[in-house]
Amino acid sequence: MTGILAGLRIVEGSAFIAAPLGGMTLAQLGADVIRFDDIRGGLDSDRWPVTNEGQSIYWAGLNKGKRSIAVDLRHPEGRELLTALITASGEGAGIFTTNMPARGWLSYDELRKRRADLIALNIVGTRDGSAQVDYTANAITGFPLVTGPIGHEGPVNSVAPPWDLATAYAGAMALLAAERHRRLTGQGQRIVLPLQDMALAATSALGYLGEAAVNDDDRPRLGNEIFGTFGRDFRTKDGRYVMICIFSDRHVDALAAAGGFAAAFAAIEKKTGVDLKTDAGRWTARAELCAVIEPWVATRSAGEVGAALKKAGALWAPYLTFRELLQDKDAVRDNPLFTVIDQPGIGRYPVAATPLQFGAVAREAPRAAPVLGQHTDEVLCGILGLSVHEIARLHDEKIVAGPR
Template sequence: MTGILAGLRIVEGSAFIAAPLGGMTLAQLGADVIRFDDIKGGLDNDRWPITKDGRSIYWAGLNKGKRSIAVDLRNPRGRELLTALITAPGEGAGIFTTNMPARGWLAYEELAKKRADLIALNIVGDRHGTANVDYTINAITGFPMVTGPVGHQGPVNAVAPPWDLATAYAGAMAILAAERHRRMTGQGQRIVLPLQDMALSVTSALGYLGEAVVNDVDRPRYGNEIFGTFGRDFKTKDARFIMICIFSDRHVDALAVAGGFAAAFRKIETESGVDLKTDAGRWTARAELCAVIEPWVAAHTAADVGAALKKAGALWAPYQTFRELAADKEAVRDNPMFTVLDQPGIGRYPVAATPLQFGALPREAPRVAPKLGQHTDEILSAILGLPDHEIARLHDEKVVGGPR
């Protein structure tokens, strides 16, 4: 392995999003991440989106660059092998991450008997250990009650799973923090990361809880408007949509230049008594700003509006579908973060490497996701030191699986 985390080995027992995405984040930085699954496949091996013949594009996306070992998780010998793998010696080894129930043979206390300096990250639903997923946790945060169009009754769920994503990256950071602590002190530890607490901590940090308590209000729905400043979607002459935002003085001036709005903006300030160079002023006068901007956008094509906004240096973006994004020259096709990979069983499509750019080392190119059990034999041989005849016997007895 190469990359900034070369020499680090993480064993992962995971499903769905938070744990595998955290592991993939480390794998993209050069860590050797070994995912174990049951020989029949994991809980999420067929999760959507899928190809027309049922291959999971989702699974491939979250597990690229990892190695795979397939073991009969119900077989005592299979569990012994995984215990040995998790607790194998080595300076950068002895790191385990899971969102499975970490009890019995996977309990930290049991694994630490084999390696005292073990680092184990356990992602759980809530601090009590109750099962939860992003969608059940999001329900309690309040966000679904402010998401959606003005006047809508009832919750609007998020399409992207924000708390899974935040937990994945927090989990990767936690592993690196614990590994640094181990290098300095020699101590291993168990890390517990509740998905619900991750969501609640972000909700608190963004001021939503503070607003509710201090102002004694429930924020209403504002549709596509950005709360507390100016930002909204606008429809062009050719029925495309663009997002226009104002987050600073410079954005006010740039937008004024793009649409010739300088006089109209000054009039808004004079008649409304606001300063458009402030967030409060833009939020207070958002209806007046829309009344100026909307007719201009509606009278021009998306190409013309985009060209004017780009030339002026305004803050804006076109709305795109996923297919349009895949064909986007700037965002994907010419972006050095992407490589077109041929994922076995799925096909060729652009795959992102890590978004991090380190000055000391070049960015590692993305690697395909493994087939189930693809690396079983090499892991049993190179890490656990099993001879070929023993590995063959394990296959014959269906303790392990994967290509021979």
């Protein structure tokens, strides 16, 4: 490991998105992240999307760069091995992250008996420990009732899991903060991160709760318009779509230059009495702005619209499918963020490294996700110091397993 977190070791017992993505975030920064799974496979071992042969692309995507150990989680000796691994000595070790039920042998009180300065992150559903996932947490935030076309009745769920993503990165940050605290004070600690509270904190930070409290009002559905400024999707002559936004004075001038709208924008300001250089002005006059922009986009191809907007420096983007994104030169094909790797059991495809760029440490290229149990022997020998004969016995008794 040569990344900025080289020397840090984290043991992970995880499933779904938030916990494994948080661990992968740290692994991509150079931490040695060792995930353990049952020898029969974890909850996510066959989760969709999968290849035509049934190999989980989902699992591979969330576990890049980690090491994998497969253990019989029901066997007392298997649990003892994992307890020893979680609480192993070493300055950068003694860090555990999980979204499994942290009770019994995995409880913080039990684990810290073996290492008093243990750091343990427990991602839970709600603050009382009951189950929640991104989609149920999202339901109470209000977002599904303001997402979707104007006039639509009923909730519209998000395809992307925003609260899982936020929880993953908050969890990674929490582990680093706790590790710093331990270096300064010598104290370990248990960290509890409820997924639902993460969603509520973000909803609060974005002003949605404040708006409801102060204005005593529920925001209506606005379709693809950006509330409080200007932004919307537009359809081109060849049936493609582009998103065009205005977030600053410069964006107003750039869009005017791209489409020759300067006179039309001036006429809108004169007619409505608003200033298009302000968010409130753009929001108030959004219908008038759309009436100018829409026919210009509709009479040109996506290539023509994109070329004009790009040349002028406007704020815009084309709408792409996942396959189109895969072939996009700027976003993926020529982006140093991506490296084509050979993922065992799946094939070759571009995989992203960490998006963080540190000035003092070079960014590591992404590494493939491990096969289940790929590093079992390596971890048992290199960290726990077991002999070859002892490891062989564990395999024979099916307490541990290597790659299938």
